């Protein structure tokens with residue numbers, strides 16, 4: 001639904017740098033990290049200060065526009081399914097920075113800051129954070145959608161590590177924490193972009209200087225034995241172990257290392273938060289499967305950002321997701337039979353442990369029930385490839401429907417979905433009542 005514009009959009013330029021359709025830079029400005037997501041907003045704002053965000057949100061409201069916050073556009077696929085013709089896209093990529101308080105073990109990060117910058121700033125203090133697998137995902141979209149880290153089975157969802165947020169709402173700049181605006185503080189930790197533009201986040205850091213982490217890699221011909229063994233192992237793996245299993249296919253590309261180029265593989269990776277001897281004991285049943293490559297070792301905590309080998313640059317991608325319950329041998333067979341050509345990967349991310357336990361002080365998304373998060377992704381450089389990729393991803397999700405739960409993980413959800421599936425029923429109702437209609441998120445309430 002579009003609303004009538006009440007002011008010429010040129011007026012937005014008084015608030016901050018703004019790019020409009022027809023401007024030479026419009027196509028570059030509207031391009032998200034997921035370059036397959038075709039966003040066509042009414043205008044793109046590029047603020048570099050909190051004051052500019054406050055001014056441009058006010059100007060957008062006065063002009064009859066809604067506002068969509070965006071940090072990197074890793075999660076832009078679902079936003080692209082919306083009509084953005086009356087929406088101002090506020091890109092936070094120019095509002096970044098990290099301040100670490102080593103004594104308090106916290107970091108304050110500005111709205112568009114990437115995880116790689118938080119991890120780099122924390123590392124000299126022997127600290128790290130509940131980051132995800134990719135260095136260039138932003139803190140904001142990840143923590144406000146829950147956030148699944150390779151530290152997560154021990155420490156829970158990353159949203160629960162947020163201590164305070166500064167949010168530009170339709171009433172202006174608001175600080176929210178356990179002590180100030182507690183309702184907003186609860187809502188934003190899960191309801192993210194539906195409540196306002198987050199311009200700063202204070203996070204708890206973990207006292208972790210190094211970590212036992214890495215990957216085990218086999219040719220795909222070993223996938224039946226490896227997947228069955230990992231599923232069996234995961235049933236009793238300690239909470240200190242957070243791992244993922246992926247069936248992956250790489251095209252023959254000269255820029256890829258030979259162990260990946262042109263190959264179909266099965267890869268287990270992640271972290272084990274134990275001393276070396278205990279971690280080796282935990283991983284022994286997987287290592288007994290004789291991986292072709294084994295990089296698990298003690299590494300500086302910052303190295304965990306490289307373990308999952310996420311794409312280093314903006315990538316066109318489509319995907320599908322579901323949350324699975326316990327898996328048996330039939331489930332493993334169905335999974336492997338459904339992962340066909342056309343997918344870059346089909347991943348099972350191990351849940352459980354602290355992911356499933358909401359802390360007393362948690363927000364709207366404080367836990368994720370289920371045993372595994374299934375995520376299937378295809379590279380989609382053309383619209384035809386996107387159609388084929390979506391079909392391939394959906395095929396795996398459909399094949400696993402016998403083992404699926406009804407809930408979804410927001411950060412793994414690539415398409416517009418029923419947002420009530422992200423939250424517990426009562427939390428969903430409370431959150432939906434708090435939605436600010438001025439704002440548009442990739443996943444609406």
Ligand SMILES: Cc1cc2nc3c(=O)[nH]c(=O)nc-3n(C[C@H](O)[C@H](O)[C@H](O)COP(=O)(O)OP(=O)(O)OC[C@H]3O[C@@H](n4cnc5c(N)ncnc54)[C@H](O)[C@@H]3O)c2cc1C
Nearest residue numbers: 071072073074075132133138141142148193198411441442
């Ligand atoms: C390669 C790759 C690896 C990933 N690995 C993981 C992983 O290990 N664990 C995991 O949980 N997820 C992972 N994700 C998913 C990722 O966490 C989500 O896509 C997340 O939403 C990205 O946040 P972003 O801010 O970078 O992206 P954006 O697309 O900019 O943001 C997504 C949504 O978050 C909200 N938002 C973003 N910034 C703000 C802000 N400043 N204020 C208010 N709302 C905001 C908006 O509603 C926006 O539509 C991965 C994604 C990719 C592509």
